[in-house]
Amino acid sequence: MLNLNDLHFFAQAVDSGGFAxxxxxxxxxxxxxxxxxxxxxxxxxxxxxxxTSRSFTLTDVGRDVYDHARAVMIEAEAAETVVHRRLAEPSGAVRITASVPVAQFQLADRFPILARQHPKLRIQLHVTDRFIDLVQDGFDIAIRSHFAPLPDSDLVQRRMSEEPITLVAAPSYVAQRGAPQGPESLTSHDGLMTTTTMKSWRLADANGRIVEVEPRPQFYADESVSLMKAAEMGLGIVCLPETITAQAVREGRLARVLPAWTAGRVMTTILTPQKRAQLPAVRAVIDFLMLK
Structure with a gap:
């Protein structure tokens, strides 16, 4: 079997242009x-x-071996870098911006765990629904939820999660009004809407069938918790990301309606300026958030 150290000396000799x-x-x-x-x-x-005393050149097979030797060295250096990065305890402040729903339903329970795992980290979470320029405003990480792929930019993007937008209602509402038997029957049900201009829901099933339906608007709110609370009070059916309603469904305060249908999908992406993406503290936060 080959001695990898011999490959290292060979690659160094070629890279340096000679033994000396x-x-x-x-x-x-x-x-x-x-x-x-x-x-x-x-x-x-x-x-x-x-x-020779005046020349130092590769043979044809030597060129092939050199390519493989360099690849081995690159992988070895990468492994060493990974170990050093793991051994280096993350420390310092990491400034993070996230929207209100992301902070409430995806980060609030997790960041205290991260802080305990890395006591030298200082997490600074800024929660806002307004646009933040990471570089201009001095943030290390932004966590964005979006329905379409984000445009290309100079920021490093990591997909944190993707989830369906489901239809839910209170058991009391279903008991009083009956469960809709299909998307078309939603026209006779009360809908909880995000804006007054929102007139319909675009639903899809696993087979790719698309249906656009218009429930009867009963309540408007441009904030997810308010919509969920209205649904829990039995005011109507609401479309919300699964993460937001998961606990209420588990506890029986809400129930899935038309479980074979969804109102689209929402993606959550971690964005980081390239110059900060490899800092140990920033890397530690990203690695933690990417864990399922």
């Missing part, structure tokens, strides 16, 4: 580099280099 230059780079005698390359040639049973 490689020896200076590696801090060892020139004879050591020469012997290791000769050992590699003997192990492989081929000549890798044409060596």
């Amino acid at each position: 230059a490689a020896a200076r780079r590696l801090g060892c005698p020139k004879s050591t580099v020469s012997k290791r390359v000769a050992t590699l040639e003997a192990t492989l049973g081929v000549q890798l280099l044409y060596r």
Whole structure:
């Protein structure tokens, strides 16, 4: 089996343009580099280099071996970097901006756990629904929820989650009004809407069937918790991301309506300026958030 150290000496000799230059780079005698390359040639049973007092060139097979040797060295360096990064305890402040629903339903329960795991981290969470320029406003991370793919930018993007938007209602509403048997029957049900201009819901099933329906508007709110509370009070049916309604469904305060249908999907993406993406503290937060 090949000695990986021999591959390392060989790659260094090629990169340096000769044994003497490689020896200076590696801090060892020139004879050591020469012997290791000769050992590699003997192990492989081929000549890798044409060596004279004036020239130092690769043979055809030597060129192929060099490509693989460099790949091995790159992977070894990457492994070392990963270990050093893991061993380095993250510390310092990490400024994060997130929307209100993301903060309430995806971060509030998780960030205290992160803070306990990394006591030297100082998480600074700024919650707002307004647009934030990460670079201009000095943030390390932004967490955005969106319905369509984000445009290309200079920011590093990591998809944190993707979830369906489901239809839910209070059991009391279903008991009083009956469960809708299909999307079309929603026209005779009360809907809780985000804006007064919102007239319809666009629903889809697993087979790709699309139906647009118009429930009877009963209540308007442009904030998710207010809509959910209105639904829990039995005012009507609401469309909300699954994460927001999950606990209420588990506790029986809400129930899925038309479970075979969804009102689209919402994606949550972590955005980071490129220059800050590899900082140990920022990396630790991103790695934690990417855990399922």
